[in-house]
Amino acid sequence: MIETIAASRCRRCGLVVAPPAPYCPWHPVAMTPTTVAGVGEIVSFTTLHSPPEGFRSPLQLALVALEGGARFLCHGAETRSLKIGSRVAIEAVDEVYYFAHLGAVDRARLFWRRAGHAGDRVNAITRSVVKKLWRGGSGGASG
Amino acid sequence: MRDVWIAGAGMTRVGRRTEGLRDLMAEAAHAALATASIERPDAIVVAAMNPEEFLGDGNFASNVATHLGFADVPTIRIETATSSGAAGFYAGFAQVAAGLARRVLVVGGEKMTHLPTPRVSELIGRSIDPYERSYGATMPALAGLVTRALMARQPIGEREISQVSVKNHAHAARNPYAHFREPVSLERVMSSRMVADPLRLLHCCPISDGAAAVVLTAERTPVRVAGIGQGTDTLAIRHRYDLTSFRATQAAARAAFAMAGFGPARVDFAEVHDAFAPFELISLEDLGLVPPGKAVRATMHGETALDGRLPINPSGGLKARGHPLAATGLAQLVECVWQLTGRAEGRQVDGRVALAHSIGGLATNNWVTILESA
Ligand SMILES: [Zn+2]
Numbered sequence: 093m094i095e096t097i098a099a100s101r102c103r104r105c106g107l108v109v110a111p112p113a114p115y116c117p118w119h120p121v122a123m124t125p126t127t128v129a130g131v132g133e134i135v136s137f138t139t140l141h142s143p144p145e146g147f148r149s150p151l152q153l154a155l156v157a158l159e160g161g162a163r164f165l166c167h168g169a170e171t172r173s174l175k176i177g178s179r180v181a182i183e184a185v186d187e188v189y190y191f192a193h194l195g196a197v198d199r200a201r202l203f204w205r206r207a208g209h210a211g212d213r214v215n216a217i218t219r220s221v222v223k224k225l226w227r228g229g230s231g232g233a234s235g
Numbered sequence: 236m237r238d239v240w241i242a243g244a245g246m247t248r249v250g251r252r253t254e255g256l257r258d259l260m261a262e263a264a265h266a267a268l269a270t271a272s273i274e275r276p277d278a279i280v281v282a283a284m285n286p287e288e289f290l291g292d293g294n295f296a297s298n299v300a301t302h303l304g305f306a307d308v309p310t311i312r313i314e315t316a317t318s319s320g321a322a323g324f325y326a327g328f329a330q331v332a333a334g335l336a337r338r339v340l341v342v343g344g345e346k347m348t349h350l351p352t353p354r355v356s357e358l359i360g361r362s363i364d365p366y367e368r369s370y371g372a373t374m375p376a377l378a379g380l381v382t383r384a385l386m387a388r389q390p391i392g393e394r395e396i397s398q399v400s401v402k403n404h405a406h407a408a409r410n411p412y413a414h415f416r417e418p419v420s421l422e423r424v425m426s427s428r429m430v431a432d433p434l435r436l437l438h439c440c441p442i443s444d445g446a447a448a449v450v451l452t453a454e455r456t457p458v459r460v461a462g463i464g465q466g467t468d469t470l471a472i473r474h475r476y477d478l479t480s481f482r483a484t485q486a487a488a489r490a491a492f493a494m495a496g497f498g499p500a501r502v503d504f505a506e507v508h509d510a511f512a513p514f515e516l517i518s519l520e521d522l523g524l525v526p527p528g529k530a531v532r533a534t535m536h537g538e539t540a541l542d543g544r545l546p547i548n549p550s551g552g553l554k555a556r557g558h559p560l561a562a563t564g565l566a567q568l569v570e571c572v573w574q575l576t577g578r579a580e581g582r583q584v585d586g587r588v589a590l591a592h593s594i595g596g597l598a599t600n601n602w603v604t605i606l607e608s609a
Pocket residue numbers: 102103104105106107116117118119
């Protein structure tokens with residue numbers, strides 16, 4: 093499955109935030125629970141060379157604009173060849189979210205999934221992309 | 236609302252200091268009171284971001300007031316993260332403007348260099364949204380995200396960002412109160428170690444100790460507070476839709492200029508919150524001091540240097556004067572007062588209107604203050 097990320101939506105302005113929050117940052121209005129798919133576009137990313145205690149160095153961080161509207165901060169396994177605007181999939185590994193770059197083939201398959209085809213295969217691909225890149229790491233990133 | 240004037244200003248040398256915070260604050264406060272020729276203020280505002288954890292000291296308003304010899308003077312403590320000094324100035328301004336007090340001492344400072352750097356980074360990082368912090372986000376990390384987004388939006392390269400550091404170090408070399416007194420070359424900035432890609436070490440302000448103070452008064456002096464404004468934004472950076480400008484700065488500038496009754500074209504020089512070099516470029520545009528998209532050109536053409544059309548950070552800025560957190564917003568105003576009254580020896584600029592801009596957290600709680608020669 094493509095990761096489903098818990099989120100919430102403001103009834104007044106439509107802002108979607110992830111993880112869910114009781115109130116919209118801009119309105120004192122209770123938010124409605126919703127979910128967003130773990131697929132989106134890189135807004136920005138950085139490699140932190142002196143991360144805080146409990147995180148391995150270097151630490152890859154990215155801000156991702158999810159298709160469902162929320163922006164999401166997550167870890168990455170790899171930022172080489174990553175650009176602002178790159179398509180990424182997000183996956184939880186031990187309750188921590190990671191992004192992985194989606195290649196052209198993966199993107200094409202995602203398109204077909206949206207068109208209602210081959211969903212399972214795409215899900216398997218995004219999952220394997222994340223795992224392949226991430227499992228090289230030695231963990232200890234949950235802080 | 237009554238007019239509010241600045242009667243006195245003083246600060247300590249910024250850097251690695253062996254004195255305690257209370258002693259640094261006493262040095263700055265007594266210097267400001269001495270230039271104001273005032274022995275005892277009606278009220279005191281103390282600005283300190285986190286003495287509880289940096290020092291283990293609480294009840295900090297009473298702590299400082301007693302240490303200064305003002306145990307009988309009503310004192311409050313103010314905090315808005317890294318802009319606490321500017322917020323303290325606002326609190327003092329409000330007391331005088333409202334007629335609650337005639338003469339208010341505002342003193343701010345921080346002492347950090349006695350702690351290991353990772354510990355200091357972690358404590359400063361507590362001003363970040365808890366969820367983002369749980370992913371290892373620190374101030375440099377979030378500033379790295381902002382910088383990369385800025386470089387993608389505008390034709391800004393590493394060279395342009397580095398030029399801000401070169402300029403501000405050159406200014407600080409002329410400021411005896413600055414943390415760094417040595418100029419740095421563009422090559423040295425661009426080859427310093429990577430901190431949060433694309434931000435390098437010499438794009439980031441140092442960890443500094445220091446204190447600064449001003450005395451505000453209802454009586455006429457050579458420097459008037461023309462306007463002050465606060466602007467805010469979401470704690471979490473992921474809830475913002477634009478990383479390349481700061482809403483909190485824009486809102487603070489709008490409020491400050493509205494109070495002043497004039498616009499940014501009247502500003503002759505400014506102290507701008509360059510905790511990270513690219514923030515100076517972002518802020519110049521957010522403040523309206525240069526048109527959108529023109530900050531790089533102004534910087535590369537020397538317009539923002541000491542001898543330029545619009546000197547920015549004549550003190551050396553956070554980058555090179557140093558950033559003792561709650562001292563910074565006040566140190567900016569002290570520099571503006573010294574410049575406006577011809578007491579900035581070695582780095583004196585011309586001008587009648589000065590602007591100070593202070594960022595709290597990752598631009599969640601910002602201030603703009605405008606001072607004018609009477
Ligand atoms: Zn809302």
